[in-house]
Amino acid sequence: DAKTTQPPSMDCAEGRAANLPCNHSTISGNEYVYWYRQIHSQGPQYIIHGLKNNETNEMASLIITEDRKSSTLILPHATLRDTAVYYCIVSIDRDDKIIFGKGTRLHILP
Amino acid sequence: DGGITQSPKYLFRKEGQNVTLSCEQNLNHDAMYWYRQDPGQGLRLIYYSQIVNDFQKGDIAEGYSVSREKKESFPLTVTSAQKNPTAFYLCASSIDGRATEAFFGQGTRLTVV
Numbered sequence: 001d002a003k004t005t006q007p008p009s010m011d012c013a014e015g016r017a018a019n020l021p022c023n024h025s026t027i028s029g030n031e032y033v034y035w036y037r038q039i040h041s042q043g044p045q046y047i048i049h050g051l052k053n054n055e056t057n058e059m060a061s062l063i064i065t066e067d068r069k070s071s072t073l074i075l076p077h078a079t080l081r082d083t084a085v086y087y088c089i090v091s092i093d094r095d096d097k098i099i100f101g102k103g104t105r106l107h108i109l110p
Numbered sequence: 111d112g113g114i115t116q117s118p119k120y121l122f123r124k125e126g127q128n129v130t131l132s133c134e135q136n137l138n139h140d141a142m143y144w145y146r147q148d149p150g151q152g153l154r155l156i157y158y159s160q161i162v163n164d165f166q167k168g169d170i171a172e173g174y175s176v177s178r179e180k181k182e183s184f185p186l187t188v189t190s191a192q193k194n195p196t197a198f199y200l201c202a203s204s205i206d207g208r209a210t211e212a213f214f215g216q217g218t219r220l221t222v223v
Contacts, residue, residue, distance in 0.1 A: 042217070043214025043216055044153070044200075044214050087153075097158050098155070098202070
């Protein structure tokens with residue numbers, strides 16, 4: 001079973017920041033938080049990951065709470081091309097099976 | 111270019127027939143995975159392999175079989191024992207099983223009639 005809980009869907013206006021929450025209250029000390037997204041009928045694509053500190057790359061930012069029980073993926077300026085299902089996953093760094101939950105379906109509104 | 115390739119993209123089979131889905135990667139990844147996705151649902155893990163000649167069942171392995179005779183290849187057979195085989199099947203690979211470096215193929219959409 002997935003170790004994460006996400007809202008099933010969210011809306012965001014184009015050009016605004018999209019903030020996608022994820023709860024992972026049972027996360028272990030050696031587990032990372034990963035985010036992937038899946039555009040319709042394609043394979044999922046890696047976005048970002050983190051352990052304790054906040055992370056930022058060219059696609060998004062990841063904010064992890066101090067107790068590590070939840071995190072937020074931030075898409076700073078959402079575009080229509082960001083419409084996708086976003087998956088939050090927790091996993092140890094290696095030799096672990098990768099379990100996806102149901103994700104959040106993000107709708108970007110023009 | 112390095113990548114992971116699934117073939118075919120669309121596959122139609124008659125009920126009761128076994129069918130094998132191909133997955134090949136040239137990324138030199140140790141781990142490979144098979145997922146099933148039903149309409150409007152998330153990905154569910156069928157089988158995974160961390161090393162050649164070894165594989166483990168995922169959450170929904172019943173009615174499926176795999177082999178891992180070569181590092182580059184991880185074919186999935188959907189057998190007649192799988193009650194609802196029509197679905198979108200995704201293959202992935204990663205270095206040492208790291209979720210951060212999982213690459214996915216474009217998927218095979220299997221329809222059983």
